[in-house]
Amino acid sequence: METGLAIVIGLFFAVSVYLMLSKQLVRMLLGIAILGNSVNMSIFLNGRLTREVPPVIPQGLLVPTEVTANPLPQALVLTAIVISFSFFAFLLVLAFRAYQEVGTDDVNEMRVAEPENDPLPPQGY
Template structure:
């Protein structure tokens, strides 16, 4: 099971990097989401995939007596999901606002600092 998850993590990383190298803003955002999901799956896989009992201590005990699941990867993934969702929402609004201002989602056409129709500045003095 862990080998399959590792292959899935590798595919997510590869697809995320491929999409982030695109010129379209929406593809870049989808690549960032895939990259975040790959990191979440990587943490989940590193925390060992087991079918153990939940780490709940009985009221009459002072410690765990048997083997229990590790709650730390689950807490890290839950936190990472919330952070990645808020980051994606911010980037989506930023991309929408950029599209409204510039009229394009192509990063090559977003060269506001160097407009295409203007003449070049003087090269020598």
């Protein structure tokens, strides 16, 4: 099972890199979202996919008596989900605002495009 999931994670990384190398902003944003998910899956896979008991230490003991699940990868994945969602939301708003200003989502056209609504004319010095 871990081998199959590692292959899926590799495919997710490849798809995300392919999408991030695109010229359209929407594809870039989808690539960033898929990259975040593939990183989360790889962190989760590092915590192993075995069914173990929760990491609860019985009362009166200092260490668990049996094999327990590792809670650290789960905590890291939860934190990474929140961070990647907020990063994606910020980039989505930034891309939408850039599209409103320039009128295109092609990054090559954005380099040469002038804003549609220029509130201030250029000032000469």
